[in-house]
Amino acid sequence: MDINFVVGIFVFITGLSIGSFLNVVVLRALSDESIVFPASKCPKCQTPLKWWHNIPVLSYIFLRGKCAFCKEKISIQYPIVELLTGYLFLSTFMKFGYSFNTIFVIIFLSMFIVISTTDIREHVAFNLHSYILAIAGLIYNFFNFGHLYNGYTWIFHTSFVYAILGLILGAALIGIYLGFGYLIFKTMIIGPGDIFIAGALGACFGWKYILLIIAAAVAIQVLTFIPVFFQKLIQKKDYLTITEFIIFITIASGNYLYLKYIPKEIYAVNILITIVLITSGIVLSKRIIDTLPENLVALNEAMLNGEEIEEENKNELFHMPFGPALCCASLLFIFLH
């Protein structure tokens, strides 16, 4: 048997187990508990779990998605995160092979998964997770793993100085995005935690590419809401939003074509397009929020202002998933660039 095939299976299984650990990191971050202690238990009935209840993916299938003791439903988040981590670990190994890069990509994407999962699940981003991402990025870019000779790192195609600038630019851009959105619409379009996430990504990708990642994230975020646009068009016959949407898509694809076909990037133009894209993103985000029932808008605002929200209301919360959009854009960059 091909040795790489065997190693591939090993990497995939390791990914499943790390995914299982990442689930614990997410759960403990949300419930304020230590990561290592106490032993894992059912979140509902608190019964300590046996080792065979903890096998990635398989346990979920054997238990038919229910706790072995109290029959409480186990969140589908667990097997999804495990499978996703396994898949991404395998992809990383296939792209970067036996190298320091593989180890670092694994660290980066583990943080992407943790940040996205807490954001999607409970609509919070923990600054600690962003700090870990930022520090890992700076260390990687400082030591230049992979491309020692020309000062440009293998994963991020950037340098340490650019990474420092990227940290500042990423945080500043999202800060401005949030600030302008608030000034114009008197509501927060995205959460303040996204400032830290974008700063951390800037520390990884450097100042040039953080622009592209933020632009791509805005596009991903808006595209996720295509169903909302259609609903609005059909139910309210709101042609203005559709017009805005078409303008947005035009700018976004223009940006893409520009980046793809103009080989020597002119960064001033790039910055300009990113700003235009972000601005139209703000307007569109606000108009999406406007389509929601009033009680949801109020809830959304309370959540972004950091107020306590009752457990039962949490499920109804509408959320502009910008953290996950940033992480998706980063993954695309790492694997496609």
Ligand SMILES: [Zn+2]
């Ligand atoms: Zn239970």
